[in-house]
Amino acid sequence: MTAPLLAVENLRVEFPTRRGALIAVDDISFEIARGETLGVVGESGAGKSLTGAAIIGLLEPPGRIAGGRIFFDGRRIDNLPYAEMRRLRGAKIGAIFQDPLTSLNPLYTVGRQLIETIRTHLPLSETEAKRRAVSLLEEVGIPAPERRLDQYPHQFSGGMRQRVVIALALCANPQLIVADEPTTALDVSIQAQIVALIKRLCREHGTAVMLVTHDMGVIAETADRVAVMYSGRIAEIGPVRSVIKSPKHPYTVGLMASIPMIGDKAAHLAQIKGSMPRLGSIPPGCAFNPRCPKVFDRCYRERPILIPTETSAASCWLYDKAAAR
Amino acid sequence: MVDPVIVTSPRAWRRFTSLVARTADSDIAYNFRRSPVTMLAAAGVALILFLALFAPLIAPFDPFDPGSVDIMNADLPPAWVDGGQSAYLLGTDNQGRDILSTLMYGSRISLGVGFAAVVFSLVVGVLLGLLSGFLGGYTDAFIMRIADIQLSFPAILIALLVDGVLYGILPREMHGDFWFPILVFSIGISGWVQYARTVRGSTMVEISKEYVQAARVIGISPAKIMVRHILPNVMGPVLVIATINLAVAIITEATLSFLGVGVPITSPSLGTLIRIGGDYLYSGEWWITIFPGIVLAALALSINLLGDWLRDALNPKLR
Amino acid sequence: MIAFILRRILQSIAVMLAVGFIAFSMFRFIGDPINNMVGQYTSTAEREILRKGLGLDDPFLVQYVNYLKNALHGNFGNSYKQRRPVSDLIIERLPATLELSFTAALLALAIGIPMGVYTGLHRKGFLAQTFMVLSLIGVSLPTFLIGILLIYVFGVILGWLPTFGRGDVVRLGWWTTGFLTPKGLAALIMPSITLALFQLTLIMRLVRAEMLEVLRADYIKFARARGLSNRVINFGHALKNTMVPVITITGLQIGSIIAFAIITETVFQWPGMGQLFIQAVAEVDIPVMACYLMLISFFFVVINLIVDILYYVVDPRLRTERVASAHG
Numbered sequence: 001m002t003a004p005l006l007a008v009e010n011l012r013v014e015f016p017t018r019r020g021a022l023i024a025v026d027d028i029s030f031e032i033a034r035g036e037t038l039g040v041v042g043e044s045g046a047g048k049s050l051t052g053a054a055i056i057g058l059l060e061p062p063g064r065i066a067g068g069r070i071f072f073d074g075r076r077i078d079n080l081p082y083a084e085m086r087r088l089r090g091a092k093i094g095a096i097f098q099d100p101l102t103s104l105n106p107l108y109t110v111g112r113q114l115i116e117t118i119r120t121h122l123p124l125s126e127t128e129a130k131r132r133a134v135s136l137l138e139e140v141g142i143p144a145p146e147r148r149l150d151q152y153p154h155q156f157s158g159g160m161r162q163r164v165v166i167a168l169a170l171c172a173n174p175q176l177i178v179a180d181e182p183t184t185a186l187d188v189s190i191q192a193q194i195v196a197l198i199k200r201l202c203r204e205h206g207t208a209v210m211l212v213t214h215d216m217g218v219i220a221e222t223a224d225r226v227a228v229m230y231s232g233r234i235a236e237i238g239p240v241r242s243v244i245k246s247p248k249h250p251y252t253v254g255l256m257a258s259i260p261m262i263g264d265k266a267a268h269l270a271q272i273k274g275s276m277p278r279l280g281s282i283p284p285g286c287a288f289n290p291r292c293p294k295v296f297d298r299c300y301r302e303r304p305i306l307i308p309t310e311t312s313a314a315s316c317w318l319y320d321k322a323a324a325r
Numbered sequence: 326m327v328d329p330v331i332v333t334s335p336r337a338w339r340r341f342t343s344l345v346a347r348t349a350d351s352d353i354a355y356n357f358r359r360s361p362v363t364m365l366a367a368a369g370v371a372l373i374l375f376l377a378l379f380a381p382l383i384a385p386f387d388p389f390d391p392g393s394v395d396i397m398n399a400d401l402p403p404a405w406v407d408g409g410q411s412a413y414l415l416g417t418d419n420q421g422r423d424i425l426s427t428l429m430y431g432s433r434i435s436l437g438v439g440f441a442a443v444v445f446s447l448v449v450g451v452l453l454g455l456l457s458g459f460l461g462g463y464t465d466a467f468i469m470r471i472a473d474i475q476l477s478f479p480a481i482l483i484a485l486l487v488d489g490v491l492y493g494i495l496p497r498e499m500h501g502d503f504w505f506p507i508l509v510f511s512i513g514i515s516g517w518v519q520y521a522r523t524v525r526g527s528t529m530v531e532i533s534k535e536y537v538q539a540a541r542v543i544g545i546s547p548a549k550i551m552v553r554h555i556l557p558n559v560m561g562p563v564l565v566i567a568t569i570n571l572a573v574a575i576i577t578e579a580t581l582s583f584l585g586v587g588v589p590i591t592s593p594s595l596g597t598l599i600r601i602g603g604d605y606l607y608s609g610e611w612w613i614t615i616f617p618g619i620v621l622a623a624l625a626l627s628i629n630l631l632g633d634w635l636r637d638a639l640n641p642k643l644r
Numbered sequence: 645m646i647a648f649i650l651r652r653i654l655q656s657i658a659v660m661l662a663v664g665f666i667a668f669s670m671f672r673f674i675g676d677p678i679n680n681m682v683g684q685y686t687s688t689a690e691r692e693i694l695r696k697g698l699g700l701d702d703p704f705l706v707q708y709v710n711y712l713k714n715a716l717h718g719n720f721g722n723s724y725k726q727r728r729p730v731s732d733l734i735i736e737r738l739p740a741t742l743e744l745s746f747t748a749a750l751l752a753l754a755i756g757i758p759m760g761v762y763t764g765l766h767r768k769g770f771l772a773q774t775f776m777v778l779s780l781i782g783v784s785l786p787t788f789l790i791g792i793l794l795i796y797v798f799g800v801i802l803g804w805l806p807t808f809g810r811g812d813v814v815r816l817g818w819w820t821t822g823f824l825t826p827k828g829l830a831a832l833i834m835p836s837i838t839l840a841l842f843q844l845t846l847i848m849r850l851v852r853a854e855m856l857e858v859l860r861a862d863y864i865k866f867a868r869a870r871g872l873s874n875r876v877i878n879f880g881h882a883l884k885n886t887m888v889p890v891i892t893i894t895g896l897q898i899g900s901i902i903a904f905a906i907i908t909e910t911v912f913q914w915p916g917m918g919q920l921f922i923q924a925v926a927e928v929d930i931p932v933m934a935c936y937l938m939l940i941s942f943f944f945v946v947i948n949l950i951v952d953i954l955y956y957v958v959d960p961r962l963r964t965e966r967v968a969s970a971h972g
Contacts, residue, residue, distance in 0.1 A: 474659060474662070477896070477899075477944055477945075477948055478903070478940075478941075478944060479899075479900040479903045479904065481903065481904065481906075481907075482900075482903045482906075482940065485906070485921075485925065486933075486937065488925070489924075489925035489928070489933055490670060490933075492925070492928065493670070493928045493930060493933075572784065576784075576786045579786050579788075579789075580786055580787070580788060580907055583786075583788045583907075583910075584788075584906070584907065584910055584922050584925075585922070585926050586922070586925050586926060596786075599788070599789065599792065603792055603911075606792065606795065606796055606800055607800060609800075611796060614792060615796070618789050618792065618793070621786065621789065622781075622784060622785050622786075622789060625784040625785070625786070626780065626781060626784040626785075628784075629780060629783060629784045630780065633780070
């Protein structure tokens with residue numbers, strides 16, 4: 001089996017405050033293989049974006065990595081100095097953020113931003129870089145790319161801007177892209193286009209993607225595997241079809257049940273009772289125990305580890321066959 | 326207009342004391358305790374405030390009582406310099422007045438004018454801001470127009486001009502009696518705009534909220550709505566503005582006095598003292614001007630530090 | 645763009661008219677112009693003749709328009725105290741103030757902007773913190789106090805620099821300049837530093853605040869995620885975006901330098917317009933006050949106009965048409 005492109009081991013991200021440290025990402029581990037798309041799904045505040053930020057080394061202080069290791073292509077990257085990490089960013093690991101409007105510098109033309117990124121990583125001349133920029137814009141589906149090079153970000157529509165952002169992320173052909181809610185700020189109709197674009201490009205270039213989102217539909221469309229996060233922990237992780245069709249963790253079950261389907265005859269939308277606990281008040285044991293319909297004694301005492309089932313791995317004591325009597 | 330029961334009822338008092346208790350334990354107080362510079366600044370302000378307030382009781386001399394001033398004691402240097410006397414710790418001026426005492430009385434005047442001017446700016450600014458935000462339409466446009474025009478001129482210029490005009494209107498004989506209201510008005514009028522703008526912004530945010538609309542439907546008078554609901558929400562930023570404004574007001578008064586159009590010599594402020602002392606700089610009697618200068622600088626610096634800290638502490642974005 | 649400029653010019657004219665109205669009202673209604681112009685022995689009959697001759701019985705609006713017409717021709721009446729045309733006085737004093745203000749503005753910008761950038765980039769460094777503390781002192785010390793301290797240290801104790809006046813000046817047409825003589829330049833040093841200090845600290849703090857704000861923006865985060873070097877990020881992206889609001893506010897500051905010159909000129913007995921104005925306030929010399937008000941307002945209005953246009957030119961978002969967002 002080939003070594004994974006990205007391996008995260010026991011990652012812990014915390015925010016020191018005067019009342020003690022708030023743990024936002026609590027001991028998570030997962031891998032991403034080359035060319036694979038891993039969806040990371042969960043509610044706001046579950047820790048998905050922070051995981052992505054930790055991987056690319058752009059955690060905003062006072063947040064910091066408090067434990068665990070991150071390996072990229074066999075090399076440990078979580079403890080690299082800033083200058084070393086910078087060389088990886090853009091060239092090996094790219095990133096896409098949520099809001100295309102604020103991701104682009106409004107005072108520079110799109111062409112200038114593309115060319116400067118290209119020339120940072122590739123030894124090309126100005127003209128060669130310009131040609132590459134044009135072909136990148138073409139690739140992401142922007143018509144009349146030569147003309148568009150000299151335009152400013154505000155002259156593009158929202159969807160077009162996100163395409164430019166994707167082009168910028170792909171400038172130097174990175175092996176992994178961390179996409180943080182890439183479609184959330186866009187119209188629904190545009191979302192589908194951008195999702196398709198990401199899928200196509202990553203297949204063509206063989207790029208792995210860590211797709212962070214709260215939209216299960218996007219995950220279903222694009223991801224190979226999915227990790228469901230809750231309260232800074234991974235609740236369930238496995239192939240997309242399996243997790244959607246037969247969710248194992250009660251939280252995932254609740255999630256799937258609450259997605260309305262066309263043809264549903266139900267009068268009410270299904271909901272999971274309660275809400276995700278705030279950072280300072282996560283209960284001991286399993287974080288989901290206040291809301292879980294299948295909760296039992298052990299859930300309050302011990303925090304569950306990821307237990308493999310037939311279809312996926314779930315951190316739920318229900319699946320601990322060894323302990324079941 | 327404002328229901329006095331709201332302000333003085335036992336329930337309000339209990340709320341106030343619990344607010345004080347919560348504040349002492351809050352993030353702000355913690356923030357304060359961790360910053361030694363800020364604590365030093367607060368101590369400085371407290372000290373000068375104390376000396377100013379109780380000047381008549383604790384000053385060694387009353388420099389403006391002709392009976393206690395002896396011209397034979399004129400031009401004495403500070404006590405630690407050759408020729409100084411220990412009774413006059415910081416020396417005396419050309420009339421024989423004790424510098425330390427003039428400092429305390431001077432701070433009194435400076436702080437008095439400063440506070441009064443800030444209160445004036447605050448009341449006018451908050452009022453206009455509330456009206457502007459609440460009534461909208463032409464009132465809003467009109468008030469904001471004036472604000473914009475006034476903002477394009479430096480405050481000191483406006484204060485100078487208003488000061489000059491008022492003195493011009495007043496017959497010369499009365500100049501000596503009316504300096505306080507004239508100064509307070511001039512400095513106050515130069516500073517209302519910031520309050521108005523901030524309050525207007527907050528007002529406009531609040532009136533679109535449902536609880537205000539509900540209150541209007543029930544028939545609660547606009548005045549009550551403004552005071553009970555909108556005002557508490559605005560007090561934070563207003564407090565920051567007021568603190569920084571206080572330093573500006575004190576410096577403005579000092580500048581006006583230095584230029585000769587502020588507080589007269591009969592009851593001089595720190596600025597006036599500096600002006601009087603300036604002439605003696607060349608003859609080597611530095612203490613007459615330098616000491617008031619130090620006090621003024623310390624005062625302004627401390628207030629600015631407090632204002633800076635307050636703004637950072639109340640700003641959620643910077644944490 | 646043209647529409648924008650026209651609108652701003654109209655606004656400026658409106659403001660000038662309003663200021664002219666205030667100036668005129670001061671002129672006409674504060675004190676009695678006649679009493680200020682003649683001695684006590686002038687008879688009532690002579691005063692009446694003077695009154696009619698000056699048109700002081702005409703309707704308000706007529707007087708106002710006449711005042712404005714005169715103002716446009718540079719005629720602001722005669723100073724009450726000096727019995728000379730106000731315009732003469734102003735022209736005599738204008739070069740002194742302008743040279744001082746210009747030097748101070750140059751100093752403030754040349755030192756303030758780089759210091760602001762430095763303290764913005766090295767937020768927690770020791771030097772940066774020191775600058776911030778010094779800047780706080782600079783903002784807290786009133787201008788006149790700084791002037792006095794400088795005079796005391798460099799003039800009285802060390803005796804290095806002249807403490808009052810402009811030194812030797814050279815006359816070029818109606819302009820007098822102190823730039824061309826060593827004494828003139830020496831005399832310029834302390835006053836311009838005094839005048840510049842406040843503006844310098846203001847600009848420094850402004851640039852720093854803007855820089856910090858910009859460095860937190862999403863596009864900076866994205867630039868880092870793309871692997872751009874610190875140099876490119878700080879001086880390419882961050883600096884350029886910082887400059888846009890800084891340019892405009894700096895322009896406005898230049899106007900306030902001319903006003904703050906009042907204080908500096910008084911401390912150093914610099915023979916400029918500011919000193920003239922203070923004397924006028926102390927002596928209730930209304931024509932001079934009114935003229936100074938109009939002149940300063942004119943400067944401010946023009947500077948505001950230029951700054952607005954500059955903003956328009958520098959920020960591409962205001963220039964080109966915006967495409968409606970979130971569609972195709």
